[in-house]
Amino acid sequence: MKRIVPFVLALVLLLPSSVFAADLVVAQAANFMPAMKEIIPAFKAKTGLTVQATYTSTGKLYGQIINGAPFDVFLAADQRRPDALFAKGLCEKPFVYAKGQVVLWTKNKALCEMGWIKALQDPSISKIAIANTETAPYGTSAMNALKSAGLWDKMESELVYGQSIAQVFQFASTGAADVGLCAFSSVFTDEGKKGCYTVVDLAPPVIQAACLLKKSTHAETAAQFIEFLGSDEVKAIKKKYGYK
Amino acid sequence: MELEPFYLSAKLAFWTMLIIPFIAAPIACMLAFGRFAGKSAVDALVSLPMVLPPTVLGFWLLVIMGPQGTLGMLWENVTGQRLVFSFTGILLASLVFNLPFAVQPLRAAFEKLDHRLLESASILGLSRTQAFVRVIIPNSLGGLAASSILVFAHSLGEFGVILMVGGSIPGETKVASVAIFEAVEALRFDDAFLMSAALVPVSFLVLVLINRINRRR
Numbered sequence: 001m002k003r004i005v006p007f008v009l010a011l012v013l014l015l016p017s018s019v020f021a022a023d024l025v026v027a028q029a030a031n032f033m034p035a036m037k038e039i040i041p042a043f044k045a046k047t048g049l050t051v052q053a054t055y056t057s058t059g060k061l062y063g064q065i066i067n068g069a070p071f072d073v074f075l076a077a078d079q080r081r082p083d084a085l086f087a088k089g090l091c092e093k094p095f096v097y098a099k100g101q102v103v104l105w106t107k108n109k110a111l112c113e114m115g116w117i118k119a120l121q122d123p124s125i126s127k128i129a130i131a132n133t134e135t136a137p138y139g140t141s142a143m144n145a146l147k148s149a150g151l152w153d154k155m156e157s158e159l160v161y162g163q164s165i166a167q168v169f170q171f172a173s174t175g176a177a178d179v180g181l182c183a184f185s186s187v188f189t190d191e192g193k194k195g196c197y198t199v200v201d202l203a204p205p206v207i208q209a210a211c212l213l214k215k216s217t218h219a220e221t222a223a224q225f226i227e228f229l230g231s232d233e234v235k236a237i238k239k240k241y242g243y244k
Numbered sequence: 245m246e247l248e249p250f251y252l253s254a255k256l257a258f259w260t261m262l263i264i265p266f267i268a269a270p271i272a273c274m275l276a277f278g279r280f281a282g283k284s285a286v287d288a289l290v291s292l293p294m295v296l297p298p299t300v301l302g303f304w305l306l307v308i309m310g311p312q313g314t315l316g317m318l319w320e321n322v323t324g325q326r327l328v329f330s331f332t333g334i335l336l337a338s339l340v341f342n343l344p345f346a347v348q349p350l351r352a353a354f355e356k357l358d359h360r361l362l363e364s365a366s367i368l369g370l371s372r373t374q375a376f377v378r379v380i381i382p383n384s385l386g387g388l389a390a391s392s393i394l395v396f397a398h399s400l401g402e403f404g405v406i407l408m409v410g411g412s413i414p415g416e417t418k419v420a421s422v423a424i425f426e427a428v429e430a431l432r433f434d435d436a437f438l439m440s441a442a443l444v445p446v447s448f449l450v451l452v453l454i455n456r457i458n459r460r461r
């Protein structure tokens with residue numbers, strides 16, 4: 001018996017990973033993770049099909065897809081990347097699946113009551129976390145809000161950059177940065193509930209598009225999933241996490 | 245192509261290389277010659293940064309060095325500055341994750357020393373500290389050079405930990421590896437390629453240079 005155990009363990013490691021494969025693999029921009037974690041079980045309850053999601057930044061997923069990653073559906077945080085895939089002939093016509101909102105999130109509850117413009121200028125603040133303004137759509141939107149409010153030049157020395165909206169929230173929730181310009185959805189996570197937020201009203205909505213990848217070997221399931229994304233059930237989930 | 249990230253990387257590698265022997269040499273000496281309870285635990289603790297995923301190490305450092313962490317709070321009280329998202333912060337992180345890479349070659353060098361040298365030092369009345377400074381170190385310059393080379397090269401290439409505690413501030417914490425990562429993310433592949441290509445000869449030249457200095461000794 002003792003000799004069999006390591007043998008079996010080694011055998012498990014040798015199994016092809018397809019043994020564990022799901023019916024559908026989606027590439028999901030990180031900001032939508034809280035909502036997607038509810039959408040996947042709902043889809044399973046309805047159809048019996050399992051969905052596996054990879055969560056990371058839109059830019060990284062895009063890079064993986066153009067290099068042949070085996071995803072079925074790409075749910076981005078912007079319109080630019082799905083449009084680029086479409087132009088390359090790598091995916092079907094993109095469609096908008098969610099509109100996100102930038103919020104200011106902080107552990108310091110007094111700041112939220114001031115509204116975001118005053119909160120950012122509060123003397124107690126020395127570091128503001130923002131997503132990479134070039135690659136992360138939430139970073140671009142937050143930058144536009146700061147520029148519209150005439151705060152960009154003044155605040156630039158206080159900005160610290162997260163590579164994705166998830167890292168921005170991490171900086172803010174560990175207290176390393178005093179406030180974070182986060183995605184509305186992060187407010188609803190367990191960590192998010194420990195702080196407070198105020199909507200950055202000058203930030204343009206982040207229009208998030210998705211598309212069905214042409215390489216998909218599960219096109220039928222993918223179409224079913226895409227249809228499900230437009231259902232009332234998903235609309236309710238999206239609303240719950242601050243998406244329009 | 246941005247040049248500042250290269251300057252920052254070089255500066256980080258240089259300062260790490262300069263400071264780390266003062267921490268690593270006593271630890272290596274303790275591990276090579278010391279006989280005390282819990283030695284293997286200390287040994288494991290020192291090697292931990294080598295095995296831990298950089299993101300794990302980075303996350304711990306972010307919490308400890310943040311304004312609510314022990315170290316970050318202390319630092320902010322003393323200097324009035326924030327420790328994370330600063331050059332000092334990434335330098336500190338760099339010292340932590342480079343420690344095993346500095347300690348191991350030094351320890352190996354110390355263990356290879358002729359024991360008669362140490363016995364003579366002891367007979368001639370040198371204290372332990374005196375023996376360390378005047379006998380052990382001068383006879384382990386090869387190990388010291390090897391450890392410096394490794395630390396310098398390793399800090400040039402470090403990415404994960406710095407990404408976690410640095411916050412990618414241009415001119416402060418945005419080192420070459422982070423700049424390359426951002427260029428790839430932004431689909432500026434030409435830029436990324438140029439910067440990556442530049443890092444190869446720079447690293448190569450540094451290694452050749454240090455090897456030469458080493459051989460002359």
